[in-house]
Amino acid sequence: MALKREREQVLSDGRAAEVYRTAAQIILEKGYDATSVSDIAEALGITKAGLYHYIHGKTQLLFDIMQYGLGELDREVAEPAKKIADPEKRLRFMIGMHARIVTRGEGAVTILVDEARALTAAQNRKIIKRKRAYLDFLRATLNEMKGEGKLRDVDLTVAAFSLLGMINWLSRWYRADASLNEQQIAEAVVDIALNGLTRPEARGRRGLQAI
Amino acid sequence: MALKREREQVLSDGRAAEVYRTAAQIILEKGYDATSVSDIAEALGITKAGLYHYIHGKTQLLFDIMQYGLGELDREVAEPAKKIADPEKRLRFMIGMHARIVTRGEGAVTILVDEARALTAAQNRKIIKRKRAYLDFLRATLNEMKGEGKLRDVDLTVAAFSLLGMINWLSRWYRADASLNEQQIAEAVVDIALNGLTRPEARGRRGLQAI
Numbered sequence: 001m002a003l004k005r006e007r008e009q010v011l012s013d014g015r016a017a018e019v020y021r022t023a024a025q026i027i028l029e030k031g032y033d034a035t036s037v038s039d040i041a042e043a044l045g046i047t048k049a050g051l052y053h054y055i056h057g058k059t060q061l062l063f064d065i066m067q068y069g070l071g072e073l074d075r076e077v078a079e080p081a082k083k084i085a086d087p088e089k090r091l092r093f094m095i096g097m098h099a100r101i102v103t104r105g106e107g108a109v110t111i112l113v114d115e116a117r118a119l120t121a122a123q124n125r126k127i128i129k130r131k132r133a134y135l136d137f138l139r140a141t142l143n144e145m146k147g148e149g150k151l152r153d154v155d156l157t158v159a160a161f162s163l164l165g166m167i168n169w170l171s172r173w174y175r176a177d178a179s180l181n182e183q184q185i186a187e188a189v190v191d192i193a194l195n196g197l198t199r200p201e202a203r204g205r206r207g208l209q210a211i
Numbered sequence: 212m213a214l215k216r217e218r219e220q221v222l223s224d225g226r227a228a229e230v231y232r233t234a235a236q237i238i239l240e241k242g243y244d245a246t247s248v249s250d251i252a253e254a255l256g257i258t259k260a261g262l263y264h265y266i267h268g269k270t271q272l273l274f275d276i277m278q279y280g281l282g283e284l285d286r287e288v289a290e291p292a293k294k295i296a297d298p299e300k301r302l303r304f305m306i307g308m309h310a311r312i313v314t315r316g317e318g319a320v321t322i323l324v325d326e327a328r329a330l331t332a333a334q335n336r337k338i339i340k341r342k343r344a345y346l347d348f349l350r351a352t353l354n355e356m357k358g359e360g361k362l363r364d365v366d367l368t369v370a371a372f373s374l375l376g377m378i379n380w381l382s383r384w385y386r387a388d389a390s391l392n393e394q395q396i397a398e399a400v401v402d403i404a405l406n407g408l409t410r411p412e413a414r415g416r417r418g419l420q421a422i
Contacts, residue, residue: 031328033244114383117242152406155391158399161384162377169376172325180366188369195363196407 019054020068023061024108032062032118063123069109070130072101078137087144095193098167099186107171135160152199163193230255230265231279234272235319243273243329274334280320281341283312289348298355306404309378310397318382346371363410374404
C-alpha cells in the first residue's frame with residue numbers, strides 16, 4: 001500500500017512525464033531491444049542511479065510507459081469527463097483533451113501503448129483491461145447521445161473506434177512544427193468527429209453557432 | 212527489366228498475397244528479430260526453398276511486405292479511383308476500398324507498413340515516397356470537393372489524416388468474427404467520414420437518399 005502510494009506520487013511528478021516521454025521516443029527510434037537504460041539516462045542528462053528513481057529496470061519499462069500513458073488518459077480525460085453530465089459536451093471534451101495529450105507528447109507514448117508484443121501475458125491483460133474500460137466509457141457516452149436522439153444511425157462500436165483511430169493516428173503524423181498548433185488540431189478533430197456522428201438538426205452549441 | 216516483370220508477376224499472384232499476409236502476422240506476433248524464414252515456411256506448409264520463390268531473404272522481407280501493402284493500395288484503390296471523375300464519388304470509393312483491404316488481411320500488413328524502424332534509410336525513403344503520393348492524391352480529391360463547395364470549412368491535412376486514421380485503425384481492432392462484416396464496416400466508415408467532412412446541403416447521393 002505504501003509502495004503503491006509512492007508510485008502514484010512518482011507518476012504525478014512532472015519529471016516522471018519527461019522520463020517516460022523521452023524513454024518512449026528512444027525506444028521508438030532504436031527499438032526496445034537495442035535501447036539500454038544508459039541511453040535513456042544520457043538523453044535525460046541524469047545518472048543511471050537517478051533514472052532508477054523513476055523506472056523499475058528495463059524489463060518493466062515498456063509496461064511502465066504504457067501505464068503512464070493510460071494514467072494520463074484517466075486523470076486528464078476520463079476522470080474530469082465523468083463530471084460532465086451532458087453527453088455531447090462530455091464527448092467534445094473527451095475528444096479534444098485526448099487529442100491534446102497525444103500531440104503534446106510527440107506521440108511516442110501513444111504509439112508504444114499499442115505495441116503490446118514485448119509485454120508478459122499478465123502485463124498485457126492489465127493493459128487490455130484499462131483500454132477496454134476507456135472504450136466502454138466512450139461507447140457509453142455515445143449511447144447516451146443516441147438515447148437523446150442526437151446520433152445519426154451509426155454503429156456505436158465503429159463510431160468509438162473511428163474516434164480512437166482519428167485521435168491515435170495523430171501520434172503518427174502531427175509534429176509541433178506543423179501549420180496548426182495543438183489546440184487547433186484538437187478543435188479540427190472534434191469538429192470532424194462530431195459532424196461525422198451527430199444529426200445536424202439535433203446538434204448542440206455548434207448547430208446554434210452555425211445559425 | 213526481366214527481373215522487374217517477374218517480380219510484378221509474383222506480386223499479382225494470389226499465393227504471394229498469402230505469403231505476405233502470413234509472414235506479416237508471424238512478424239507481428241513474434242517480433243521481427245525472433246521470426247525465422249523457417250517459421251514462415253512452416254506456417255504456410257511449404258518448404259524453405261518454395262518460400263524463396265516469393266521472398267528475397269529475411270532482411271528484405273519487411274520491405275517486401277510494405278511494398279506489397281502499398282502495391283495493393285495502388286492497384287485496388289488509387290488506380291481505379293483515378294478513373295472516377297466526380298471527386299465525392301471518388302472519395303467514397305477510396306475510403307470504402309481502402310477499409311476493405313485493411314479488414315480482409317486481418318490487419319497485419321497494414322500495421323507493418325507503419326513500422327519503418329527496421330528498414331534501411333534507402334528503403335525508408337521509398338516507402339515514405341509512396342505513402343506521400345497516396346496522401347497527396349487523397350488531399351487533392353478533398354481539394355476538388357472543396358472547389359465544388361462540398362466540404363465544410365475543414366483543414367485538408369487534418370481531414371486527410373483523420374480518414375487515414377479511421378481506416379488504418381481498423382487493422383488494430385476489427386476481427387472477422389465481429390458482428391459487422393467487412394462490407395458493413397467499410398460502409399459505416401464511409402458514412403461517418405463523409406458526414407464528418409461534407410456540407411449536408413451540398414451532399415451528393417446520400418443527401419438525396421435521405422430526403
